Amino acid sequence: xxxxxxxxxxxxxxxxxxxxxxxxxxxxxxxxxxxxxxxxxxxxxxxxxxxxxxxxxxxxxxxxxxxxxxxxxxxxxxxxxxxxxxxxxx
Numbered sequence: 239x240x241x242x243x244x245x246x247x248x249x250x251x252x253x254x255x256x257x258x259x260x261x262x263x264x265x266x267x268x269x270x271x272x273x274x275x276x277x278x279x280x281x282x283x284x285x286x287x288x289x290x291x292x293x294x295x296x297x298x299x300x301x302x303x304x305x306x307x308x309x310x311x312x313x314x315x316x317x318x319x320x321x322x323x324x325x326x327x328x
Contacts, residue, residue, distance in 0.1 A: 241296075241303075241304040241305070241306050242317060244321050245306070245317045245320055245321055246304055248320050248321045248323070249279070249281070249296060249320050252268070252270050252281070252320075252323070252325060253270065253325060254270050254271065254272055255269070255270065255271075256268065256269045257325050257326065258286070258325070258326045259283075259323045259324055259325040259326055260323070260324050260326065261283075261319055261322050261323045261324070262322065264285050264286075264288060264290065265285070265286040265287075266283045266284060266285050266286060266290075266292075266323070267283065267284050267286060268281065268282070268283040268323070268325070269281070269282050269283075276298065277297060277298045278295065278296075278297055278298075279295070279296040279297075280293075280294070280295050280296075281293070281294050281296070281316075281320070283319065283323075292311070292315070292316055292319045293308070293309035293310070293311070293316075294306065294307065294308045294309060294316040294320075295307040295309065
């Protein structure tokens with residue numbers, strides 16, 4: 239899947255590590271981890287006090303392209319979440 243520019247910009251603007259944020263009027267605990275010398279990224283988000291869950295892997299291929307792999311959910315859901323997520327200020 240071609241990764242939309244808005245998604246990649248929003249994803250890489252998120253802080254690495256665990257943080258809280260808001261999407262769609264709901265609060266989430268989000269964890270973004272980086273591995274493989276920056277070539278593999280994982281994002282997991284759990285709605286605080288609710289059932290929503292987001293999980294995705296993002297890979298930077300040797301040619302520089304990004305490969306998005308949502309975990310058991312539609313790509314549209316993870317794209318909407320990532321582009322609409324606002325991290326809480328500390």
